[in-house]
Amino acid sequence: MIPNLNYGNLKDSYLFYNIAQKTKAYLQKNPDKRLLRLGIGDVSQPLCPAVIEALKKGVEDQANIETFNGYMPECGAPFLRQAIADHYAKRGTGLETDEVFVSSGASDELGDILDLFGRGKTVLIPEPAYPAYVDANIMAGNKIVHLASGRENGFLPEPPADGGIDVIYLCSPNNPTGAVYNRVQLEKWVEYANSTQAVILFDAAYEAFIEEDIPHSIFEIPGARTCAIEICSLSKTAGFTGTRCGYTIVPKTLERGGMNLNAMWVRNRTTKTNGISYILQRGAAAVFTDEGQKQIHETLAIYKRNAKVIMKALDEAGAWYTGGKNAPYIWAMCPGGMDSWEFFDRLLNEIQVVATPGAGFGECGKQYIRFTTFGNPADTEEAAARLKKIFY
Numbered sequence: 568m569i570p571n572l573n574y575g576n577l578k579d580s581y582l583f584y585n586i587a588q589k590t591k592a593y594l595q596k597n598p599d600k601r602l603l604r605l606g607i608g609d610v611s612q613p614l615c616p617a618v619i620e621a622l623k624k625g626v627e628d629q630a631n632i633e634t635f636n637g638y639m640p641e642c643g644a645p646f647l648r649q650a651i652a653d654h655y656a657k658r659g660t661g662l663e664t665d666e667v668f669v670s671s672g673a674s675d676e677l678g679d680i681l682d683l684f685g686r687g688k689t690v691l692i693p694e695p696a697y698p699a700y701v702d703a704n705i706m707a708g709n710k711i712v713h714l715a716s717g718r719e720n721g722f723l724p725e726p727p728a729d730g731g732i733d734v735i736y737l738c739s740p741n742n743p744t745g746a747v748y749n750r751v752q753l754e755k756w757v758e759y760a761n762s763t764q765a766v767i768l769f770d771a772a773y774e775a776f777i778e779e780d781i782p783h784s785i786f787e788i789p790g791a792r793t794c795a796i797e798i799c800s801l802s803k804t805a806g807f808t809g810t811r812c813g814y815t816i817v818p819k820t821l822e823r824g825g826m827n828l829n830a831m832w833v834r835n836r837t838t839k840t841n842g843i844s845y846i847l848q849r850g851a852a853a854v855f856t857d858e859g860q861k862q863i864h865e866t867l868a869i870y871k872r873n874a875k876v877i878m879k880a881l882d883e884a885g886a887w888y889t890g891g892k893n894a895p896y897i898w899a900m901c902p903g904g905m906d907s908w909e910f911f912d913r914l915l916n917e918i919q920v921v922a923t924p925g926a927g928f929g930e931c932g933k934q935y936i937r938f939t940t941f942g943n944p945a946d947t948e949e950a951a952a953r954l955k956k957i958f959y
């Protein structure tokens with residue numbers, strides 16, 4: 568038996584391992600120091616009360632014969648699919664409930680969805696990129712076309728001049744750069760995908776951070792229903808990183824090669840999953856109630872204040888950066904043309920701040936560093952005050 572040899576083409580994932588090793592070594596040498604962590608993209612605030620209540624109620628339901636649920640429908644509980652469709656409708660985007668698929672998170676879906684396209688496809692990945700896009704496509708044996716971006720285009724690359732692309736990953740608001748596509752820019756991508764018959768995988772994991780008049784969903788763009796799939800998550804929206812729930816939108820109007828991708832995804836899910844836990848889906852549905860929305864936005868406001876604190880420090884230091892507005896990441900140019908790992912070491916050794924080196928997100932990230940705004944506010948204030956001393 569020969570296994571999937573594409574796994575041999577994966578590069579070792581040094582990024583978070585190296586960060587962990589370096590911080591561990593630093594603390595061993597300096598046990599009296601406290602690190603301020605603006606590195607990892609995990610949340611610090613707990614689930615909101617409305618979700619907790621709904622989860623408890625879900626557990627109670629499972630304790631009684633009248634309300635007990637066995638297997639849930641593979642594509643999602645009708646009450647949650649409806650709640651998500653209603654949420655889109657409030658933003659002016661009409662969806663049918665069976666275009667909404669409940670998932671256990673965006674990461675799972677970003678890789679699993681490749682089943683729809685078959686092997687050996689050509690996939691466009693704008694970079695810097697969330698590393699899972701690249702690795703999932705290497706595992707699938709796809710050909711990756713890297714589309715570099717940089718300061719000159721605000722880390723928001725436009726579609727390439729040529730076709731020949733089957734699948735396009737777009738992430739807006741972006742991890743790691745915090746850059747966000749506006750309507751006109753997204754229109755160009757939709758036009759490109761429709762005219763070349765490519766399919767956009769739109770990662771909207773950070774849409775809840777948008778405050779300005781910028782699309783939250785690719786389906787706000789005319790024409791997207793014939794060229795896009797949207798993958799979303801409650802991880803950052805509602806603190807579900809350790810609870811796990813997300814959703815994927817596959818329009819019924821999306822067809823390629825005479826096949827309907829919505830029908831194909833139904834077939835895929837009903838074959839490969841037995842659905843998401845009833846209890847979790849009850850918790851997730853609470854996010855979309857008025858009370859849930861109010862409460863999650865109170866938590867998001869904490870992260871947004873963190874963003875303002877970091878941005879103010881970087882502004883005062885004269886640093887160049889993207890993100891922070893409408894996004895929970897801030898992507899700053901390292902001072903003095905420094906390499907991102909070198910700057911990471913300086914931040915760690917001189918001011919005890921942990922960030923994420925841009926090199927981990929692709930070649931064009933080599934001179935940048937990512938700060939997250941998901942930390943606790945007191946540490947973020949302290950880190951920002953120290954950052955001013957090191958950016959010049």
Ligand code: PLP
Nearest residue numbers: 672673674697742772800802813
């Ligand atoms: N997409 C992007 C761009 C992310 O940054 C993340 C998590 O950091 C995910 C997807 C994964 O989200 P989930 O926790 O739902 O798997």
